[in-house]
Amino acid sequence: MAQTVFIDGAEGTTGLEIVDRLEGREEFELIRLSDAERKDAECRRSALNYADFAILCLPDDAAREAMELLDEDGTTRVIDASSAHRTASGWIYGFPELVGTQVIEGAKRVANPGCYPTGFLALVAPLVRAKLLPRDWPFSINAVSGYSGGGKSLISRFDEEGNIAFRSYGTTLGHKHLEEMKAKAGLKYAPVFAPSVVPAYRGMLVDIPLPIAAMRSASSPEKLRAELLDFYADAPVVTVHEDAPDELLLRTDAPASDRLDLYVFGSEDEGSARLIAVFDNLGKGAAGAAVQSLNLMSGSDPLAGLQL
Ligand SMILES: NC(=O)C1=CN([C@@H]2O[C@H](COP(=O)(O)OP(=O)(O)OC[C@H]3O[C@@H](n4cnc5c(N)ncnc54)[C@H](OP(=O)(O)O)[C@@H]3O)[C@@H](O)[C@H]2O)C=CC1
Ligand SMILES: CC(=O)N[C@@H](CCC(=O)OP(=O)(O)O)C(=O)O
The missing domain is CATH 3.40.50.720 (NAD(P)-binding Rossmann-like Domain)
Structure with missing residues (x-):
């Protein structure tokens, strides 16, 4: 039945x-x-x-x-x-x-x-658990969402105003996702979070810059990627990419997707890295x-x- x-x-x-x-x-x-x-x-x-x-x-x-x-x-x-x-x-x-x-x-x-926490936690939680990133680091996040992320009200705003090219918000630094991100990653400090919206219906990119050279304890970009590859080896929804493409794109005509794509980019001297999650705010988000x-x-x- x-x-x-x-x-x-x-x-x-x-x-x-x-x-x-x-x-x-x-x-x-x-x-x-x-x-x-x-x-x-x-x-x-x-x-x-x-x-x-x-x-x-x-x-x-x-x-x-x-x-x-x-x-x-x-x-x-x-x-x-x-x-x-x-x-x-x-x-x-x-x-x-x-x-x-x-x-x-x-x-x-x-x-x-939450949609943004999905990208942040997918990248950071396993690395903090594995002690490859310190739990007392003040993480920062740059993130972009499709406008469906704000539900019916933001959809009508983007449809009606028709000329919004980029909307940076969360300027009071009190976004409702902060507590969730801090608690579920087991962090000492809530991240500094810079969310934004672009004129695409769906799509999300969550980008975490890591100044590894300035961090008391953090592993090389290669080790971070290897840990994520291992952690998600049996997770069919999540793909950890082994390559480092020159650019990552959100497309305005992207179809619905429930995938979660994770990337680790590192500088040549391994002193800095960017952890990036790309997914659909309405899908895995x-x-x-x-x-x-x-x-x-x-x-x-x-x-x-x-x-x-
Ligand atoms: N959009 C996204 O990408 C994501 C959304 N979420 C969360 O999911 C939830 C829904 O978001 P979303 O779908 O975007 O929001 P929408 O505003 O698009 O939809 C909310 C729906 O709830 C209905 N509703 C409001 N109040 C009541 C009520 N008292 N009783 C019954 N129905 C009610 C609304 O009715 P009406 O149609 O009349 O307005 C509307 O249909 C939110 O909590 C949001 O934060 C989470 C992750 C991502
Ligand atoms: C673009 C946009 O406005 N996004 C919403 C988050 C949407 C969402 O999904 O919030 P929850 O996951 O917590 O339900 C915001 O920043 O408040």
Whole structure:
């Protein structure tokens, strides 16, 4: 018998991408609410509690509200795409490559990683764990997102204004992803984070400069790459590139993708490096990660529905 899935926020940017990835999957039956019902608390309560799996694709406040609508002792298992529960106790962090697939298989509450933290943590967490990068280094991050990263409101802004070439933001240095990045990488300091948006619908590049020569303890670029290659050897969604291309491109017509591509660039004298992650903010940064967790929790083929 098919397992039931309710996507709370199914008409939003992330919700629609998840619906796409579940299309034609016979092991799941989607519970759908009409336009008149989808924001009605009682309709949501009933769908949330009936479903085998609820995937929350909502703003943080609405995601917290959804958790209040759920019966505490109910059987519904939840994947939350918002940032409401990522560092909350009782929630498993939905990054199978970092936390292990088995933890997610058995989880009742899974918090989907944030889009930028996905790139940052994929690069830094294994290297800090292996003690090849110091946990007390003040990391910095330059990052670029497609404008779908800001959901419906940023999409309409880019569509309506039509002339935004580049948007640097996060200028108060208090971005909501800082706590998540610091906590999940086990760092002493939150990174200095410079996010930006370009006029491409989807795509993300997270770039971490490393002044290795100035760091008390850090390994050569080659050792960093070797560790990542080893760490992700059995991770089909993640590719660690052995080459160092001259440029990395995000394209305005990029198709949806659930891949995560990692690069390590080093200077000739090995005194500096850049760790770079390239992926789709709506793929491994949101919907792809949610479907990866759903596959594990439901006992499906781990790669079903993913666009690799
Ligand atoms: N976009 C991205 O790349 C990523 C997004 N996320 C996170 O995923 C979540 C969803 O983001 P995104 O899809 O971009 O956002 P959108 O704004 O595109 O979609 C949110 C959806 O939630 C609906 N909604 C809002 N309030 C309620 C409510 N009280 N009850 C029911 N539905 C409600 C909205 O309705 P309406 O259609 O009427 O506005 C909309 O359809 C956010 O927490 C976001 O931070 C995480 C990673 C990446
Ligand atoms: C371009 C843009 O505005 N991006 C959003 C992050 C989008 C996102 O995915 O946030 P969560 O992963 O935490 O849900 C921002 O910077 O707030």
